[in-house]
Structures are given as C-alpha cells and as structure tokens.
Amino acid sequence: MSLAALKTRRRQDYPYLLEYRTRWNDNDMYDHMNNSVYNFLFDSAVNSYLVERCGIHPPSSPQYGLAVHSHTDFLASIAYPAVAEVGVRVTKLGKSSVTYEVALFERGSDEVKAVGGFVHVFVERSTGRPPKDGMEPRLKEALDKIHLGPVTPPKEASKL
Amino acid sequence: MSLAALKTRRRQDYPYLLEYRTRWNDNDMYDHMNNSVYNFLFDSAVNSYLVERCGIHPPSSPQYGLAVHSHTDFLASIAYPAVAEVGVRVTKLGKSSVTYEVALFERGSDEVKAVGGFVHVFVERSTGRPPKDGMEPRLKEALDKIHLGPVTPPKEASKL
C-alpha cells in the first residue's frame, strides 16, 4: 500500500484503541521511541483485545495465536514522555488465521505515526498445529466484530 | 523499613502519580509482571517528573541524574493487561543527590503492590562528575516540591 494512503489513517479507522504511556527506555540514543518498541505496543494492543474481548487466557487457553508475519511503516516519530494510542482492526479473517492492521498515534496529535500489520495463526496448545476445525467460534465472533474487510484507501488519498 | 510499614503505603503518600498500561511482554512465563519491569516503570515516572517539572532535557541538559542505587520490595503481583499507577516522592535531597521513594499500584485496587527506592546523583554531562555547586537551582526547587522529608511509618502501621 502506498505511503500516501497510509498517511490518511485516522483514529476512527480503528474500532479498538488503547492508550500506552511511553517509558523512559522506549527512547533510544536518538531521543525518539525506538522502532522496535512499536511492535511491542502493537502486540500489546492486539493481545489485549484477545484477552479482554475474545476469551483468550494466555496461561491456559487450548488455542493461542502464533505470530507468523509482521511489518511496520514508520511515518513520523514519537518520543518519551508522550502518550501513545494504538488502534487495531482486522482486515482478513481466515479459518485459523487473522490479519490485523495496527496504527500508532500520539495523544494530542492527529497525524498517524506508524501503520503496521501482523498475522496470527491460531494453534492448539497441545500440538502447536492449527486446529482441524479452525479457531474457536467465540474467538472468531469477537474478531469478526472488528473485521472491516480488505482496507481500501479512502477517496481523499488519491489527492495526496 | 519493615514490610508491615511498607504495606500501609497509599496513593496519597505520593504527590506525583502516573498511569502506565502494562504491555504484553511485561508478563513473564509465570503470568505476572516480571520483577525487572517494576524498575522500568519507576525509572519512567521519576524521569517524567524530571522532564516535565524540573526542566531536564535528556539529549542536551548540562546536568543529568545517574542512578547509583535502587531497591524494590515486591508485596503483591500485578499482571498484563492491568493498568499500573506509579507514585513518586523525594525522601532525601542533598547537594547533588536525591533519594526517591517509588510505589506501584494497580488501577482499581487499594493495596500497594511494590515499594522501592532509588538514588540519583546529578553529574555534569561534560565531566561525568557531580557539579561543584551541586544541582541546578531550578531542579532542586522542583524536587523540593515533592520532598516529604524522611518517611516515618504511619501510626496505624504499629498495629499491624
């Protein structure tokens, strides 16, 4: 997807949004949040949705999500002690896999700082393999609630 | 200080208090926030005070705080995806050093989860040594605002 299209992302594009106060050690020696930390926040927001809305209990659930791919485009910087806001939506929902789009904003600023994606394959804890019947119905239903379908760039993107 | 006294700590004992949403990777394999993460949060709250209230600008300030000691007593656990609240007060303010007491709470719960302390010695960026005239007046004044003096256990602690 073009960077111009990514730059048009807004908070309202993400049905699930959480605030994360940045930490001292998030900044690296260049005085802005290190690029690897974005992934920690994306992972945290996605797993929070899984725990709080989808019935996943990490130490015991019979199925869990294994990350098989992640990517991020960094559009602008953010720095401690700012407060980050991380948005999540589902863009593809398969039998046992799910593709999320995630984005990072900064409290008090409109422009999106980074947009990423990652893919979970749900596997059975006992075997480490995808379940024959796919992910659990309760999980699928909850993911479907933030499933917006394949994301097309909004109209105004073409003017950028 | 006795653990019984530490357990009586309340949010109102700390004049500076910040919320930190826990992150997925804060939990370790025992499904609670790893003990080392507490230090990251304490460090983050203290440095936030230094940046937002004391005029410290990490990439350029002529003086900065060097940690020379830290300690923590862990009283109860907290786990992702809970929201932590970290309190800070100054218990000793020297010419170029400051001793903080820090505490961690969980949103929605009264009991304190951990109480720690750490000591910063302010040094000159150019030499790495404490400044001859001690810390900058602006810094000292701002630290003095949350300086409560040596902390004595509250009365009710003796009943524990």
Place this chain on the structure above:
Amino acid sequence: MSLAALKTRRRQDYPYLLEYRTRWNDNDMYDHMNNSVYNFLFDSAVNSYLVERCGIHPPSSPQYGLAVHSHTDFLASIAYPAVAEVGVRVTKLGKSSVTYEVALFERGSDEVKAVGGFVHVFVERSTGRPPKDGMEPRLKEALDKIHLGPVTPPKEASKL
C-alpha cells in the same frame, strides 16, 4: 519472497553475524521468544555494524539512520535460555538509504528461525532530513562491504 525460499537461508548468506544470549523476559507467556524481541535483536545487530565498522557514534555523529520500514517472517520458534545468532547483509544501497536483510538462527541448529528486512534512511542530525550529498563516504563504503546485491532465491529453493 516465498516462505520456501526464506527457509533456505543459511548462516553463510550473512557476512556479519553476532551472538545474542536470550534473556528471561524475552519469552512470553507461551514459553517462546516473543515476536517483538526479534526486532530488538535485528536492530542491535545492524546498529552494531554501524558502530563498529561504519564509524557511527550514536550520541554525536552528524548523520544517523532512521528506520522507515521493517518486516519479519517467523519460520520457527526459539526460547530462553537459548543463544540466538543474528546475521546481517545489505540488499540495496541507495544514495541515503540502505535496505538490510536480517536473519535469526539458534546456536546448535541449522534451520533459520526468522528472516526480516528493514530500511534505514540516513538523515542529518541537525535537520532530520536526508543529506543533500547522501550518506557519508566512509559509511557507504563500509555498508558496501556487506552489500550482496538483490538477493535471488538459491537454486535448490525451487525444489522445495
């Protein structure tokens, strides 16, 4: 690039290789190294090359590398307390930008665990913008030493 091609990556494909002992908190609640930690290790190996071979001194160099994109494919897991080995090669070297391919192995095992890529744009510290004349010659020369050109899948990949 196809996953089958990525799975054929070997240590010898990477001219710069460093060992990183995993840490207790690298594992998440599923008892393997969290996917976000891979990015920390990739970032660490790339920056180590920049510091040790390319003359970059993070607190003072007039130019520094800003990450604008990263991605990772996770092929197999690794878990604390294993020792990771991270390889780096350059696959594209522009005027002020560089594309790295990075891979993670585990000491004692042949198969690659993850393959990723990321892109640095070198900017001037004073302006935050790419330098008019591109990256410094010393930097470019050192990056050119591990520049293998666009990476094509090895022949045997087609048999997978």
Place this chain on the structure above:
Amino acid sequence: MSLAALKTRRRQDYPYLLEYRTRWNDNDMYDHMNNSVYNFLFDSAVNSYLVERCGIHPPSSPQYGLAVHSHTDFLASIAYPAVAEVGVRVTKLGKSSVTYEVALFERGSDEVKAVGGFVHVFVERSTGRPPKDGMEPRLKEALDKIHLGPVTPPKEASKL
C-alpha cells in the same frame, strides 16, 4: 555493605558466570546501559541457573521462584555494544527462600560495574504459597553448589 567492599568483587567470586551481549535499546538517552536493564540481566542469569542446573521448567514445574526483594549498587557504567558478563552466587539458603548475590562485569575489563542481590521465595504453582516441606530437594542441592555462605568482604577491602 560498604561500596569499597563491593568494588573488590572479582569474576572468581561467582561460581556461575554468563555472557550477555548488550542490545541497542539497552542504552538510554545518556548513552550508557540503563540501570533497569541490569535487573533484566541479573534475572536472566539466575533463571538460567534454575533452568539449566536445578531442573526448573518454567511452564510446568510444580514450584517456582517469586522475587520478593531486589537491590543494586551501580559502581561504573557499561554501554552498548559491549558484552556484559553476569555472575551469580548464593549467599543464604533457607527452607523455601534463597538469597543471591549478582554482579555485572564487562568483557575486557577487570573492575566490577554493579553488584546486586535478590531474594526468591519458592512457591507452589497450584497455591502461590511456599510449600510446607520447603523447596524440592533437587533444587536445594543445586543451589547449595553455588552457596558460599554469608559473604564477608575480602581482607584487602579494608585498605581501600
């Protein structure tokens, strides 16, 4: 214990010693390893001993170590991309608790950079409480192998 005594610590004081390559994000904005990261490394070395020598299997062992106290004195700095070496010894071995002394060195340098301590109480996974009969015999035997008894400052410390 006096700082003068701590400064006399040498690698040979620690029967268990592991190397940890520092990571890019270990450094904070002051260009040296952040003080909170020491705790991650201490925790990693101690747990490595528990996993590799004491039969602890974090996701399933019936007993596990809960940190109840930690402290660190920072004597000198270390910075990415240096390689750290972390030493562990046991200084007190109770029925269900163990006190470790930990120290951090830098590859290529004799002087100790930091000395810390922390206390684990072993609890039953099923109840979260210390086991009636104390820690498992296999665990206690393995910890006893690096139990040096209460540590007294070496003679030469008095000359410092």
